[in-house]
Amino acid sequence: MLLVVFATAQAGGVSDPTPSAILDRADAVKGTDFATFSRLVDQMAPHEADLAPIERSRLHFLQGWRATWQGDYDAGRRWLSDVVDHSTGDVLRLRAMATLINLLGNSHHYEEAFTRLTQLQELMRSVRDRYALFAARSEASQLLSSVGQFEQAEAYAKDMMENPPAGQTICFGAQHLLRARREANRLVSIDPLFERALQVCESTGYQVFAENMRADIAAFHLAQGRPAEAVKVLAAHRETMRRLDYPVLLSEFDATLAKAYLSLGDLANARRFAQSAVAGAIPNEFTDSRRVGYEVLYQIERKLGNASAALVFHEKYMAADKAYLDDVSARSLAFKMVDQQVVARKAQVDALSRQNEILRLTGALDRKEVETGRLYIVVLIASLAAIIWLVLRLRRSQLRFMKLARRDGLTGICNREHFVEQAERVLAYGARSDRAACLILFDLDHFKNVNDTFGHAVGDEVLKRAVEVSRRALHACDVFGRLGGEEFAVLLPDCSPAQARARAEQLRLSIAAAAGPHGKPAPSVTASFGVASTVPCGFELHRLLVVADAALYRAKRAGRNCVFMGDTGDIPDSPYLSEARG
Numbered sequence: 001m002l003l004v005v006f007a008t009a010q011a012g013g014v015s016d017p018t019p020s021a022i023l024d025r026a027d028a029v030k031g032t033d034f035a036t037f038s039r040l041v042d043q044m045a046p047h048e049a050d051l052a053p054i055e056r057s058r059l060h061f062l063q064g065w066r067a068t069w070q071g072d073y074d075a076g077r078r079w080l081s082d083v084v085d086h087s088t089g090d091v092l093r094l095r096a097m098a099t100l101i102n103l104l105g106n107s108h109h110y111e112e113a114f115t116r117l118t119q120l121q122e123l124m125r126s127v128r129d130r131y132a133l134f135a136a137r138s139e140a141s142q143l144l145s146s147v148g149q150f151e152q153a154e155a156y157a158k159d160m161m162e163n164p165p166a167g168q169t170i171c172f173g174a175q176h177l178l179r180a181r182r183e184a185n186r187l188v189s190i191d192p193l194f195e196r197a198l199q200v201c202e203s204t205g206y207q208v209f210a211e212n213m214r215a216d217i218a219a220f221h222l223a224q225g226r227p228a229e230a231v232k233v234l235a236a237h238r239e240t241m242r243r244l245d246y247p248v249l250l251s252e253f254d255a256t257l258a259k260a261y262l263s264l265g266d267l268a269n270a271r272r273f274a275q276s277a278v279a280g281a282i283p284n285e286f287t288d289s290r291r292v293g294y295e296v297l298y299q300i301e302r303k304l305g306n307a308s309a310a311l312v313f314h315e316k317y318m319a320a321d322k323a324y325l326d327d328v329s330a331r332s333l334a335f336k337m338v339d340q341q342v343v344a345r346k347a348q349v350d351a352l353s354r355q356n357e358i359l360r361l362t363g364a365l366d367r368k369e370v371e372t373g374r375l376y377i378v379v380l381i382a383s384l385a386a387i388i389w390l391v392l393r394l395r396r397s398q399l400r401f402m403k404l405a406r407r408d409g410l411t412g413i414c415n416r417e418h419f420v421e422q423a424e425r426v427l428a429y430g431a432r433s434d435r436a437a438c439l440i441l442f443d444l445d446h447f448k449n450v451n452d453t454f455g456h457a458v459g460d461e462v463l464k465r466a467v468e469v470s471r472r473a474l475h476a477c478d479v480f481g482r483l484g485g486e487e488f489a490v491l492l493p494d495c496s497p498a499q500a501r502a503r504a505e506q507l508r509l510s511i512a513a514a515a516g517p518h519g520k521p522a523p524s525v526t527a528s529f530g531v532a533s534t535v536p537c538g539f540e541l542h543r544l545l546v547v548a549d550a551a552l553y554r555a556k557r558a559g560r561n562c563v564f565m566g567d568t569g570d571i572p573d574s575p576y577l578s579e580a581r582g
């Protein structure tokens with residue numbers, strides 16, 4: 001997330017040495033002149049004890065802002081939480097909350113980030129300061145976008161564009177709007193609005209934001225099957241981006257460039273940018289750029305037939321992918337958890353007010369001395385029922401969101417992360433009991449044409465239908481998952497290679513013969529299949545995936561709509577391979 005950097009217009013004069021004027025000045029220059037800002041904060045810090053409470057809070061906010069900017073998250077969190085929890089000024093609290101949310105998101109403290117977001121949204125209702133609201137909307141939009149709450153994220157971005165404070169433009173809001181739309185798959189074309197926002201960002205000196213928008217525009221072209229366009233957007237600005245010294249964004253640029261060059265068949269450039277994306281990703285943090293970088297490096301080695309190097313990169317890709325997905329699901333789990341806590345708190349308040357009402361009635365009846373004993377029983381039963389109802393409701397929603405975190409949102413089958421978990425469990429059992437298992441990978445053919453010809457919504461229906469017919473052809477013990485896009489995997493326990501081939505054929509025929517829902521006409525689609533067996537490959541999932549993927553690649557090259565078995569040549573450390581290479 002980019003920390004929102006913007007300066008207030010109402011800067012104080014340097015000639016006025018009052019603490020309030022120094023704080024004003026520090027606040028005004030913090031986004032444009034970090035050295036002066038830092039010096040002013042250091043100048044004020046020794047006098048903290050002499051400051052009025054509100055000025056002390058302002059100093060803490062600026063110290064927290066500085067620590068956040070410098071990546072000192074522990075210190076930043078302390079300063080900012082102090083302002084949020086103890087300051088008496090609502091505008092300052094809102095600004096501190098916005099910065100704190102940014103820090104919590106960056107440092108992966110997602111549950112606290114969403115708890116603070118709930119507070120922020122509440123406080124936004126009573127604050128009128130446009131500058132503080134602008135910062136709050138910016139953070140809310142980014143955080144909500146990161147957990148797929150795109151409608152709310154868009155609404156905040158639009159508010160930013162419509163109500164910028166003095167000195168601000170559509171630049172920031174447009175940037176958030178673009179990202180939310182792209183990630184929600186709701187971008188149809190690059191609206192002239194975004195082109196205009198790009199120019200505004202550049203002409204007002206916010207180059208980083210302009211480049212951030214370019215990263216999204218390029219990713220959009222790539223997703224739409226226009227890799228050359230993606231290269232055109234990024235290559236011309238890569239040098240500017242490098243000079244801006246913003247490694248996270250540079251790594252994002254490089255990951256997209258690597259993917260685009262791979263699609264264009266330019267393996268040398270694909271490798272160069274993939275290596276740069278991996279090198280530029282934040283150390284010890286699993287970002288999307290690292291994941292994409294390793295995936296591209298793996299694809300390159302696979303295309304070149306370097307099985308051992310492909311295996312090395314595949315392992316790294318799998319580790320980066322898992323860690324990335326862990327982070328994504330930690331984020332959405334935290335969101336759902338906080339959401340659930342809000343619902344639970346509301347339910348508790350409801351239950352309490354119901355109990356109060358009962359007690360009030362009880363009191364009234366007591367005074368009238370009417371059948372008090374019987375009423376007490378009713379009161380007790382009602383309270384108990386309310387509590388049981390509350391517990392059941394919480395339990396049900398807890399189970400529901402745990403299930404949701406494991407399912408693919410579109411098709412309802414295992415998502416990639418859950419598939420890997422389940423498949424590894426089944427393979428471990430197979431290894432212990434010495435029972436062969438097989439992995440089928442399949443990928444819909446020319447699926448991009450379906451999207452391009454009939455639209456994304458029909459594409460989604462086709463995906464759902466393919467899953468539905470495949471499901472009917474599977475056994476209860478098979479593990480079925482969507483690995484991403486239009487690629488699926490099935491792990492067949494207790495299954496020989498010949499049986500797996502027959503099962504893959506059966507899946508192929510079912511998909512090719514599938515009609516639309518209730519027999520409605522729908523675009524016909526086929527799929528290509530790659531099969532790997534534990535008999536030659538062993539029971540490690542990533543090795544089975546590499547072998548099945550190589551077979552699937554051959555199936556695509558052989559004209560699609562067919563099944564290929566992984567052979568010994570696909571096994572990275574197979575003796576056959578070294579013999580074949582000679």
Ligand SMILES: Nc1nc2c(ncn2[C@@H]2O[C@H](COP(=O)(O)OP(=O)(O)OP(=O)(O)O)[C@@H](O)[C@H]2O)c(=O)[nH]1
Pocket residue numbers: 223224225410443444445446447448449451455456457458459460463484485486556560
């Ligand atoms: N409708 C829809 N499309 C998706 C989804 N996920 C990925 N896609 C699209 O799937 C397409 C995959 O295209 P390619 O990777 O070029 O593959 P292809 O067109 O199937 O071609 P081959 O695999 O070579 O046969 C892209 O256009 C993606 O935008 C999704 O959830 N829904």
